[in-house]
Amino acid sequence: MNKKVVTINDVAKKAGVSPSTVSRVISKNPKISAPTREKVLRHMEEMGYHPNAIARSLASKKSGAIGVIMPTTSQDLFLNPFFPEALRGIVRGASNSGYDLLLSTNSDKDEEIEVIKHFILGSKVDGIILMSSKVNDECVNYLSSLDFPFSLIGSPDGLEGQINHVDNDNFMAAYEVTTYLSMKGKKKIAMIVGDEKLIVTKKRVEGYKRALLESNINFDENLLYTGSFDEQTGYEYGSIIAEMEDKPDAVIVADDLVAYGAVKVFESLDVSIPEDIAVASFNNSILSRYAATPITSVDINAVKLGEESMKLVVQAMEKEVRGQKIITPYTIHKRKSTEG
C-alpha cells in the first residue's frame, strides 16, 4: 500500500467546498443542493476517493458491523450441520443490509463472553447475533443488562419477553415426533439428545416427556441419553440400546449423524428398522435423505433461522426493537426408518 490516500479534505479543496459538505455528500444528506452534490461527486470520482470506514466509525460512533458469536466450546461446531446452515442464512440476510459481519474467533481460554466484551467494549460492532443459548446463559444476561442490540438463535432461558430471538417450536417438534411414534404403536421410546445445558435440548426433552405422558407411557430416565453430535455417540448408545434385555422399540435422536450411527449398529445386530426399533432424528441433513436406510428427520430450517436472526438484530439496532420473538416452522420428513 504505497499510494498516498485521498481524504475528504483533498476532495473539498479540489471541489472548492468545505470538508463538511463533502462529508454530507458521502452520507447522502438531502440538504445538499444537486449542483454541489454533482460537483463533489465528480471530483471524488476523478480523484479516486473512497471514504475511510474506520475514521467514519470513530466520528459517528457506529462500526457498521454485526458480531456473529459461534459457540467456542462445542466440538460439534461444524459437525452439526446447524451452524454452517445458520451462518449461510446470516450471510444471506446481511447482503444488502449494508452491515459487515464480524466472526467470533476465540483465543484458547476465552469464553464467548470475552469475545462479546471485546467486540462491544472495543466498539467493533453495533449489534450481535448469538448462535446458541445455554441454560442461564451469561452472554444473554450480559447483553441484556447492557441493553445492547442483539438477537438470539434459539430461545432464552427465562426473560422471554425481553430478548429478541428466533427459534423453532422445539417443544412441539419433539412432542409431535414422539406422538407420531406412539401412534405407530411404539411403547418404549428412547431419546438421545445433545448437550443438556442447551435450551434446545431442554425444550425437546420437555416435548418428549409431555407426549409420553399423553400417550400413557411412563418416562424412564434411563432411556434418555446425552452426547455429542457425532457418529460415535450413535454407535455407543445404539449398542447399549440394542443390547438391553427389554429394549426400546423407538429412539429419537438430536442429529442425523448420530441417528445414522445408531441405525448402522442396529442393522449390524440384525435389529430390523423400523419393526424392532424405529428411528427419528433432527436436521434433515443430506445423510438422513440419502442413507441406505433413509431416516425420518425434522427439518428445522436453519438457514431461515439465520436469516431471521439477521433481520432481527438490524431491527434491534435501527429501531430499538426488544423482546421480539419469531417462530419459524419445522417440517417432519417421514422416511423408511419409521415408516417401514
Added chain:
Amino acid sequence: MNKKVVTINDVAKKAGVSPSTVSRVISKNPKISAPTREKVLRHMEEMGYHPNAIARSLASKKSGAIGVIMPTTSQDLFLNPFFPEALRGIVRGASNSGYDLLLSTNSDKDEEIEVIKHFILGSKVDGIILMSSKVNDECVNYLSSLDFPFSLIGSPDGLEGQINHVDNDNFMAAYEVTTYLSMKGKKKIAMIVGDEKLIVTKKRVEGYKRALLESNINFDENLLYTGSFDEQTGYEYGSIIAEMEDKPDAVIVADDLVAYGAVKVFESLDVSIPEDIAVASFNNSILSRYAATPITSVDINAVKLGEESMKLVVQAMEKEVRGQKIITPYTIHKRKSTEG
C-alpha cells in the same frame, strides 16, 4: 449503551501520567517501567477501561481484521461442503492470532471485486483470504497489483511465483484417480466437473487428460461434462451417460453429491456399480462414506486448506511474505463404487 465511556485520558489523569504512557502500557511497550505499568494497569482495571479498537485502528492505520472473501456468484456456496469446511479451518487458524475475521457479504450486483475494494479502500482489513480462484481472476490481479497482503485458497492462473496460495495438487489427484480406474480395466472414463472458469476444474481436467494419454485412452470431449454441485446435475448427466449406446465404464465426479445423484440413476437403471460403471468423486463428504453404495472419494482436506491460508495471510501481513506456495496432501478413499 448509556454509561459514558472511559478513555485513555481519564485513566491518564487518575494515574497521574500522560496519555502517551497509558497508550504504551496498552500496547505493551517494554520501555515503560514496571512500577508505572502496574500503576496504570491498576487504574485501568479500577475504572473498567477498555481500549477502543476503532480509535486505535485509525491512529495506527491497522484494522486488526482479515477479510474472508467467499464467492458470491456460485449457488453452490454452501452446497459444496468445501466452503464451510475451509471456513472452519480459517476460523480455527484465526484463533489466537489476534485478528478478527470480516466475512464478505455482497449486495446484489456487487462482484467480489467490489467487496474487496470496500474492504481495502475503507481500511477495514489488513489482509485478505480469497476462498477460490477463477481463470484470469480479477481479484487476484487487483490484490496483486496493489501488493496488498493476501492468500489464496487454490492456485493462481499464472503469476505462480508471486501469489501466496495453498492448494492440493489437483492435477495429481485427478491423474491418480483416472489412472487407478484405468488400472481397474476401465477403458472409457467420463468426467463431470464444476464451473470451468475455476482453476481447480482446469487442473483436474488436465490431470485427467494426462492420465488418459498415458493409459492410451483417447480423450473424448463429449465425455467431459460441466455443472453445478447439486444432486440434479448428477441425475441429468447420470441419465445421459447411462443411456448412451456405447456407454462409459467409469465416471469421475467433482463432488460427492453429484456422484450420489449419478449413482442413484445408475442403480435405478440396473447399471451395476462398479462393474458396468465405476464412480469416483471428490470431497469425501459424509455422503460418500455413508451412502447405500459407498463412493470412492478424494479427501482434499478443506479444513487444512483454510487453516494454512490463514497462516499464510498473517505472514503476508507481518513479514511481507509473497509468492509462498503451500501444497497440502489429499487422500483417496477407495470404496465400493470402484472396488466392487
Added chain:
DNA sequence: CTGAAAGCGCTTACAG
C-alpha cells in the same frame, strides 16, 4: 523512561 503535540480521516451540532 516519559510527556507534549500533532495527527489519523471523518462527523456533527452550531451558526449563518
Added chain:
DNA sequence: CTGAAAGCGCTTACAG
C-alpha cells in the same frame, strides 16, 4: 444550503 470548529479515542515521532 454551506462552513468553521471541535471532537471521536487513540498512536507516534520527537524531544528530553
